[in-house]
Amino acid sequence: MQNTEELIIExxxxxxxxxxGQNALNDVNLQIPxxxxxxxxxxxxxxxxxxxxxxxxxxxxxxxxxxxxxxxVTGTSNNLFSRIGxxxxxxxxxxxxxxxxxxxxxxxIRNIPKSRVTEVLxxxxxxxxxxxxxxxxxxxxxxxxxxxxxxxxxxxxxxxxEPTNGLDPTGIIEIRELLLLLCKERGVTILISSxxxxxxxxxxxxxxxxxxxxxxxxxxxxxxxQIREEKSIIEIDTDQNDRAIxxxxxxxxxxxxxxxxxxxxxxNICQLSxxxxxxxxxxxxxxxxxxxxxxxxxxxxxxxxxxxxx
Amino acid sequence: MKLFYTExxxxxxxxxxxxxxxxxxxxxxxxxxxxxxxxxxxxxAPGVNPWYEYLLRxxxxxxxxxxxxxxxxxxLILNVExxxxxxxxxxxxxVSRGKVxxxxxxxxxxxxxxxxVLYFVFxxxxxxxxxxxxxELKFSxxxxxxxxxxxxxxDFFVSIIPMVVIQYWISLxxxxxxxxxxxxxxxxxxxxxxxxxxxxxxxxxxxPFQMWNYQLSKSFVSQNFFWINIAYTLLFLALSYxxxxxxxxx
Ligand SMILES: Nc1ncnc2c1ncn2[C@@H]1O[C@H](COP(=O)(O)OP(=O)(O)OP(=O)(O)O)[C@@H](O)[C@H]1O
Ligand SMILES: [Mg+2]
Numbered sequence: 001m002q003n004t005e006e007l008i009i010e011x012x013x014x015x016x017x018x019x020x021g022q023n024a025l026n027d028v029n030l031q032i033p034x035x036x037x038x039x040x041x042x043x044x045x046x047x048x049x050x051x052x053x054x055x056x057x058x059x060x061x062x063x064x065x066x067x068x069x070x071x072x073v074t075g076t077s078n079n080l081f082s083r084i085g086x087x088x089x090x091x092x093x094x095x096x097x098x099x100x101x102x103x104x105x106x107x108x109i110r111n112i113p114k115s116r117v118t119e120v121l122x123x124x125x126x127x128x129x130x131x132x133x134x135x136x137x138x139x140x141x142x143x144x145x146x147x148x149x150x151x152x153x154x155x156x157x158x159x160x161x162e163p164t165n166g167l168d169p170t171g172i173i174e175i176r177e178l179l180l181l182l183c184k185e186r187g188v189t190i191l192i193s194s195x196x197x198x199x200x201x202x203x204x205x206x207x208x209x210x211x212x213x214x215x216x217x218x219x220x221x222x223x224x225x226q227i228r229e230e231k232s233i234i235e236i237d238t239d240q241n242d243r244a245i246x247x248x249x250x251x252x253x254x255x256x257x258x259x260x261x262x263x264x265x266x267x268n269i270c271q272l273s274x275x276x277x278x279x280x281x282x283x284x285x286x287x288x289x290x291x292x293x294x295x296x297x298x299x300x301x302x303x304x305x306x307x308x309x310x
Numbered sequence: 311m312k313l314f315y316t317e318x319x320x321x322x323x324x325x326x327x328x329x330x331x332x333x334x335x336x337x338x339x340x341x342x343x344x345x346x347x348x349x350x351x352x353x354x355a356p357g358v359n360p361w362y363e364y365l366l367r368x369x370x371x372x373x374x375x376x377x378x379x380x381x382x383x384x385x386l387i388l389n390v391e392x393x394x395x396x397x398x399x400x401x402x403x404x405v406s407r408g409k410v411x412x413x414x415x416x417x418x419x420x421x422x423x424x425x426x427v428l429y430f431v432f433x434x435x436x437x438x439x440x441x442x443x444x445x446e447l448k449f450s451x452x453x454x455x456x457x458x459x460x461x462x463x464x465d466f467f468v469s470i471i472p473m474v475v476i477q478y479w480i481s482l483x484x485x486x487x488x489x490x491x492x493x494x495x496x497x498x499x500x501x502x503x504x505x506x507x508x509x510x511x512x513x514x515x516x517x518p519f520q521m522w523n524y525q526l527s528k529s530f531v532s533q534n535f536f537w538i539n540i541a542y543t544l545l546f547l548a549l550s551y552x553x554x555x556x557x558x559x560x
Contacts, residue, residue, distance in 0.1 A: 053398070056401075056402045057401070057402070058398055058401055058560065059559065078404045078406050079404055080404075081402055081403060082404040086402050088398055088399075088402075092395050092396035092397075092399035093394055093396075094320060094390065094396070095393070095394065096323045096324055096390075097319070097320070101319055101322065104316075104319060105316045105319055105320065106403065108312045108313070108315060109312070109313060109316055109400075110403060110404065149399075
């Protein structure tokens with residue numbers, strides 16, 4: 001039997017504080033299945049980078065533990081990292097060297113043949129800039145080089161912290177397509193962090209939302225879409241709203257008085273015609289009947305803002 | 311070996327690289343100009359080997375200036391990593407932190423040895439050049455006192471090891487080059503100013519200055535300096551290794 005639930009990244013009750021008494025992370029439980037593209041979302045200072053640093057063993061959690069590829073990460077588990085490519089915040093680049101030399105340094109440390117270096121340069125579209133000094137690179141070019149360094153070991157797991165930072169729209173689309181390809185063809189599991197849902201919604205299969213060090217949502221992208229649908233309403237306005245409320249309640253349509261209009265919780269599309277005929281037959285004049293779907297972005301924001309207020 | 315090679319790549323086009331060569335040239339060139347400008351004052355008494363005096367000046371120059379250059383070289387080599395914010399990257403590669411620490415330290419020692427060797431190659435070459443260019447200085451009439459020179463080289467190298475290890479630690483931990491170098495130079499200054507105080511041998515930065523006016527008869531190794539140096543080296547190696555592998559966050 002195929003184990004579809006094999007987790008590549010799993011954290012269990014991970015907490016971390018930079019200073020005593022103030023936790024930057026609080027009981028974070030990440031679960032990232034094999035082959036997933038996991039969008040890790042949260043506003044500035046949410047703790048995304050801190051979480052990623054813990055995953056990569058750069059910081060030790062004060063509580064809980066991390067499993068990568070099903071193995072516990074400890075102080076000496078460096079060999080796990082031969083399967084992981086990562087890019088944290090701004091890429092670590094030696095600006096006085098050429099792009100090629102930067103790649104060669106990591107390739108040498110990782111024992112990767114030189115042919116792979118030219119390969120990754122081509123993948124990120126920097127072939128003709130390999131011999132240029134990195135200090136002359138633009139922000140987007142540096143970001144691409146950082147991505148090339150992460151891709152060097154042909155990793156099974158890619159951990160990318162805001163990789164599209166500084167990229168132009170074409171660049172963003174290129175990266176997105178590259179990541180989709182890696183996931184589809186090579187089964188690479190990808191963790192990608194971002195502030196913007198819109199930026200990664202065409203890419204991800206799973207979503208985790210973090211705010212103020214706490215996980216607020218985690219699940220498949222479909223789950224998030226369901227939440228969005230549950231938040232949709234039908235706005236109704238008639239000449240006799242009091243009667244409309246009674247009618248709707250009698251017919252089991254949950255209704256409430258909104259700011260301007262009556263609001264009915266949206267369940268399915270047949271509801272619209274049912275409500276319309278109900279009101280028309282009763283002789284009411286309908287002024288407004290509109291389905292209001294909240295966007296994914298609004299859903300995302302509403303999840304974050306629920307805990308945003310003290 | 312591959313790790314060591316990557317360190318070499320990182321040094322390309324850096325000031326640290328040029329400093330290793332130019333710094334080694336500095337004192338020998340200073341001596342050359344002194345011997346050329348006031349040749350008469352340096353003409354040796356009949357039958358005296360001029361190399362002894364010349365080498366002693368080279369040694370003292372080495373004590374005085376090389377230590378500063380060495381601090382700067384260490385700072386610059388580590389600054390390459392600090393500037394690139396590359397610790398976080400290095401630590402996520404499949405190499406242990408201990409290896410990163412040791413390779414870097416070995417590389418720094420290799421650079422320092424290169425620096426010292428270059429310094430003496432330049433100095434001896436200049437002496438030989440003076441031998442042909444200014445025959446009255448008699449450099450070509452006498453042999454180079456090899457034992458004297460190698461003994462100094464060995465003792466001098468031993469004397470700077472604790473300082474190098476401490477300076478390595480400081481430069482690892484303090485990202486700002488001015489601060490780490492400042493601390494090093496301060497240490498050296500204290501060591502120089504109080505070089506005659508009997509207890510100063512317990513101050514690691516003072517060791518190189520104990521080699522001032524080096525004489526064969528007063529060999530450094532025979533005294534307890536040697537043991538103090540070993541003790542300090544082991545102590546600071548252990549402390550900095552522990553700090554780097556366990557606590558350093560990069
Ligand atoms: N080196 C540090 N020392 C002390 N506090 C820190 C440090 N780094 C981060 N923090 C704190 O930890 C919290 C989480 O920061 P983190 O960098 O993980 O956020 P983030 O989600 O990556 O934000 P962004 O989207 O801006 O990158 C913040 O409140 C921040 O102030
Ligand atoms: Mg961040």
